Amino acid sequence: MVLSNTISMKVLILAGGGGTRLWPLSRSHSPKQFQPLLNSKSLLEETALRARKLTSWENIYVVAPKQYRKEIFKHVKKLPCRNLILEPTPRNTAPSIGLSVVRLVQQNHHDVLVVLSSDSFIQNENQFKQTIKKAVKLASSGEYLVTLGIRPTYPETGYGYIRTGKKFKLGSHFVKKFLEKPNKAVAQRFINQGEYFWNSGMFIFRLDLMLGAFSVLLPKTYNALLETELFLKRKQTQKAAKAFAKCEEISIDYGILEKFQPILVVPSHFGWNDLGSFAALQKVLPKDYRGNVLDGAVEIESDNCFVKNESKKLVSLIGLNHIGVIETDDVLLVCDLKRSQKVKDLLGKLKRDKRYQNLI
Amino acid sequence: MVLSNTISMKVLILAGGGGTRLWPLSRSHSPKQFQPLLNSKSLLEETALRARKLTSWENIYVVAPKQYRKEIFKHVKKLPCRNLILEPTPRNTAPSIGLSVVRLVQQNHHDVLVVLSSDSFIQNENQFKQTIKKAVKLASSGEYLVTLGIRPTYPETGYGYIRTGKKFKLGSHFVKKFLEKPNKAVAQRFINQGEYFWNSGMFIFRLDLMLGAFSVLLPKTYNALLETELFLKRKQTQKAAKAFAKCEEISIDYGILEKFQPILVVPSHFGWNDLGSFAALQKVLPKDYRGNVLDGAVEIESDNCFVKNESKKLVSLIGLNHIGVIETDDVLLVCDLKRSQKVKDLLGKLKRDKRYQNLI
Numbered sequence: 066m067v068l069s070n071t072i073s074m075k076v077l078i079l080a081g082g083g084g085t086r087l088w089p090l091s092r093s094h095s096p097k098q099f100q101p102l103l104n105s106k107s108l109l110e111e112t113a114l115r116a117r118k119l120t121s122w123e124n125i126y127v128v129a130p131k132q133y134r135k136e137i138f139k140h141v142k143k144l145p146c147r148n149l150i151l152e153p154t155p156r157n158t159a160p161s162i163g164l165s166v167v168r169l170v171q172q173n174h175h176d177v178l179v180v181l182s183s184d185s186f187i188q189n190e191n192q193f194k195q196t197i198k199k200a201v202k203l204a205s206s207g208e209y210l211v212t213l214g215i216r217p218t219y220p221e222t223g224y225g226y227i228r229t230g231k232k233f234k235l236g237s238h239f240v241k242k243f244l245e246k247p248n249k250a251v252a253q254r255f256i257n258q259g260e261y262f263w264n265s266g267m268f269i270f271r272l273d274l275m276l277g278a279f280s281v282l283l284p285k286t287y288n289a290l291l292e293t294e295l296f297l298k299r300k301q302t303q304k305a306a307k308a309f310a311k312c313e314e315i316s317i318d319y320g321i322l323e324k325f326q327p328i329l330v331v332p333s334h335f336g337w338n339d340l341g342s343f344a345a346l347q348k349v350l351p352k353d354y355r356g357n358v359l360d361g362a363v364e365i366e367s368d369n370c371f372v373k374n375e376s377k378k379l380v381s382l383i384g385l386n387h388i389g390v391i392e393t394d395d396v397l398l399v400c401d402l403k404r405s406q407k408v409k410d411l412l413g414k415l416k417r418d419k420r421y422q423n424l425i
Numbered sequence: 426m427v428l429s430n431t432i433s434m435k436v437l438i439l440a441g442g443g444g445t446r447l448w449p450l451s452r453s454h455s456p457k458q459f460q461p462l463l464n465s466k467s468l469l470e471e472t473a474l475r476a477r478k479l480t481s482w483e484n485i486y487v488v489a490p491k492q493y494r495k496e497i498f499k500h501v502k503k504l505p506c507r508n509l510i511l512e513p514t515p516r517n518t519a520p521s522i523g524l525s526v527v528r529l530v531q532q533n534h535h536d537v538l539v540v541l542s543s544d545s546f547i548q549n550e551n552q553f554k555q556t557i558k559k560a561v562k563l564a565s566s567g568e569y570l571v572t573l574g575i576r577p578t579y580p581e582t583g584y585g586y587i588r589t590g591k592k593f594k595l596g597s598h599f600v601k602k603f604l605e606k607p608n609k610a611v612a613q614r615f616i617n618q619g620e621y622f623w624n625s626g627m628f629i630f631r632l633d634l635m636l637g638a639f640s641v642l643l644p645k646t647y648n649a650l651l652e653t654e655l656f657l658k659r660k661q662t663q664k665a666a667k668a669f670a671k672c673e674e675i676s677i678d679y680g681i682l683e684k685f686q687p688i689l690v691v692p693s694h695f696g697w698n699d700l701g702s703f704a705a706l707q708k709v710l711p712k713d714y715r716g717n718v719l720d721g722a723v724e725i726e727s728d729n730c731f732v733k734n735e736s737k738k739l740v741s742l743i744g745l746n747h748i749g750v751i752e753t754d755d756v757l758l759v760c761d762l763k764r765s766q767k768v769k770d771l772l773g774k775l776k777r778d779k780r781y782q783n784l785i
Contacts, residue, residue, distance in 0.1 A: 089741075363781075365771045366764065379784055380757045381449075381771055384764030388748070390757070397740045397752055399759055404726065404744030411725045411741055421723075424739055 072205040073124075074177040076116040077165050080109055080129040080137055081155055082184055085425075086341050088408050089396035090373060093425055098183040099136055102346060109183045113141040115190060116181060119197055123148070127183075128165045130155040153293070153306035159283060159320035160312035163290045166275045174273040177204045180317075182266050186349045188336025196333045199235050200269040203329050207271040210278070210322065212240065214262025214330040215337045220252035223341055223406060225264040225318070227330050240328040243318060262330055265337055268322070275321075282324050286312045343389040344402040347371035362390070371402060396424055432565040433484075434537040436476040437525050440469055440489040440497055441515055442544055445785075446701050448768050449756035450733060453785055458543040459496055462706060469543045473501040475550060476541060479557055483508070487543075488525045490515040513653070513666035519643060519680035520672035523650045526635045534633040537564045540677075542626050546709045548696025556693045559595050560629040563689050567631040570638070570682065572600065574622025574690040575697045580612035583701055583766060585624040585678070587690050600688040603678060622690060625697055628682070635681075642684050646672045703749040704762040707731035722750070731762060756784055
């Protein structure tokens with residue numbers, strides 16, 4: 066997408082998440098982004114097609130650990146080969162975005178990069194496109210990192226929040242602070258006060274600005290990244306892996322965003338959900354008149370339930386409220402949807418027992 | 426068991442129930458009495474072994490519809506061939522007990538018959554034996570039908586109740602009235618008033634007394650039964666079936682007990698449960714410290730749940746309270762244990778859909 070004679074942009078899709086929050090649908094060998102959770106397309110494919118509405122395939126990049134290589138081309142068939150950026154080992158988002166920046170800056174250091182997660186739900190594609198356009202414009206001066214903030218509709222405790230400060234151009238605000246996932250009372254206060262947004266995890270910046278940010282805020286990682294890229298160019302794979310392993314294992318939020326200034330937030334209204342739990346999935350999928358997502362199940366006196374049935378069995382429910390039932394070929398999970406984030410405790414329990422290793 | 430020179434007794438086990446209340450564990454082709462619900466033995470086998478503690482195999486009889494013939498000998502291997510009484514068609518309990526009475530009265534009309542259901546839980550076998558002894562003694566005069574009443578421990582709405590009147594010998598009372606399953610408030614009143622017992626569905630009588638009761642209270646059925654027995658003796662199977670079909674399709678409770686006088690009730694304390702729901706099963710099985718029956722499932726923050734897992738899958742629970750999870754090879758049922766009796770509504774729904782016929 067060329068916004069004016071002087072702004073050109075690229076899209077980077079983060080496809081490295083090993084998300085276990087939707088276990089047993091997602092597994093360590095087949096995480097959330099590769100799952101067809103909303104319709105017949107995987108979330109990664111949906112994200113790539115959404116990116117395609119912003120720009121051409123040659124400007125769309127995907128970054129992921131190298132073991133996902135094959136899987137990614139299955140889901141994004143039109144991705145140009147050279148546009149897949151492979152991390153030698155998985156090292157969290159700061160190194161993976163850093164490696165992408167180091168790679169892309171060589172083409173045109175004034176390009177604006179739009180970073181998208183590959184496992185979110187976006188309802189209104191048109192609104193999304195308009196918001197991205199605005200963010201790209203704001204980022205194009207090379208002075209600001211730009212994030213997309215979602216206006217909260219209820220006190221969600223599963224998201225990070227952004228506190229906004231002074232107003233700026235094009236309806237944006239300066240970011241005052243990034244805030245961790247709050248408890249219910251704090252989340253309610255955020256909503257009442259009105260100056261807080263959900264952190265969507267999508268951000269936009271000019272490549273040279275981000276490169277500078279790495280060099281100042283994560284100098285050790287910065288050096289490791291330059292070294293990695295050098296070895297990769299020479300096809301010295303093992304040396305590259307060794308260099309990449311020197312990167313700090315840290316998220317872009319902790320490593321860069323929370324320390325950087327100035328950051329802008331663009332208030333966004335495109336209907337966003339991080340699909341980080343079965344309750345979140347339940348929220349965005351079509352429901353029957355009792356609020357159930359049934360996936361073929363038969364119910365009696367049940368409300369607001371979420372069923373995902375990957376087996377050929379008949380699933381039947383009686384008298385349930387707000388319960389998730391995930392039936393796969395080797396695992397059944399039944400959970401209170403309000404407590405489905407405890408799946409990590411369950412996985413912790415399973416990890417300690419050898420019988421369950423292959424189910425994680 | 427010969428209690429004195431003059432009393433001899435027989436035991437009749439009712440094995441005809443087509444119970445669907447524990448669906449999908451029990452199915453129309455494999456009802457509850459054939460299931461190993463409490464341990465590795467089926468409920469019918471447990472009942473037969475319990476009867477064996479009362480008398481010898483030659484005095485133990487089983488009555489069931491003829492399609493269960495093979496199944497019954499699988500579960501009660503030592504049952505003498507001639508002691509299986511086969512109903513030509515299933516016609517509820519009055520005809521099946523009536524046919525048994527017509528058959529057995531020919532051997533010795535002064536024999537006392539102990540009628541046991543084949544699908545209940547009894548905790549204390551010794552207490553049970555003592556109670557039966559008492560009931561047999563009371564029945565042996567040939568003046569009284571005798572039932573076993575269970576002292577209620579909580580306001581159960583799934584059982585019928587017996588209201589008692591004047592005291593009689595051996596700690597027994599006269600029955601004032603049989604009462605249908607009450608609602609919660611009424612059940613609570615029954616408990617507060619203290620003169621009510623749960624109807625265990627077990628009863629004891631002298632054969633000649635019951636024969637007389639049929640002739641007076643169900644004369645049409647009585648005649649049909651005499652005719653049936655005659656044809657069966659002559660091995661005229663089809664004619665017997667036709668005659669038996671003329672019996673009224675009515676339970677022994679409605680057909681005889683509620684109209685007969687005098688009936689005695691023997692207060693019983695042997696720990697009884699009709700296993701008529703998953704909640705009932707949950708009550709009698711060994712539980713973990715959080716009150717769960719897990720059957721190998723892994724749980725996080727879950728209490729008072731009941732899992733029965735007939736598949737090889739891992740079953741996992743998060744944040745559930747009082748939920749039943751029944752995983753079989755072709756059906757999964759997840760239910761609120763307090764509403765598990767609604768399984769009949771679910772089956773009604775399934776019956777209307779051809780896809781599910783073979784699952785019922």
